[in-house]
Amino acid sequence: MSNRVAIREGILREDAQGGALLGNKCLSCGQVFFPKANFCVGCFSKDMKEEVLSRHGKLYSYTLSHLPASRLQPPFYVGFVDLPEGVRLFAPLKEIKNRPFQIGMEMEVVIEELWQENDNQVIGYKLMPV
Numbered sequence: 001m002s003n004r005v006a007i008r009e010g011i012l013r014e015d016a017q018g019g020a021l022l023g024n025k026c027l028s029c030g031q032v033f034f035p036k037a038n039f040c041v042g043c044f045s046k047d048m049k050e051e052v053l054s055r056h057g058k059l060y061s062y063t064l065s066h067l068p069a070s071r072l073q074p075p076f077y078v079g080f081v082d083l084p085e086g087v088r089l090f091a092p093l094k095e096i097k098n099r100p101f102q103i104g105m106e107m108e109v110v111i112e113e114l115w116q117e118n119d120n121q122v123i124g125y126k127l128m129p130v
């Protein structure tokens with residue numbers, strides 16, 4: 001039997017609703033970070049609290065990569081998505097038939113298995129059009 005392990009500890013949670021990314025928020029000035037920051041780079045406060053991030057955001061930019069990556073077969077799309085919290089995510093994009101990527105379009109965070117490693121299913125996130 002294989003275990004599901006996050007690509008980076010504490011970065012996400014899985015639940016019946018499909019899961020969510022976990023960042024943290026500065027309790028002093030309200031800035032939100034992903035991945036979690038040890039302290040706020042805005043005001044240097046160390047008063048941080050875990051924050052469950054929105055599952056939807058807007059596509060800021062994207063590109064089609066033709067270069068090989070360690071776990072991705074080219075060509076593959078990667079892009080940036082801006083969440084309402086002010087966080088800009090960077091991740092591989094999932095294509096949906098008849099929904100070409102367009103800057104500004106609504107995107108969703110998808111938590112899913114990225115690859116198998118030994119006995120583990122490595123879980124990470126991708127972004128796809130809503």
Ligand SMILES: [Zn+2]
Nearest residue numbers: 026029040043
């Ligand atoms: Zn702060």
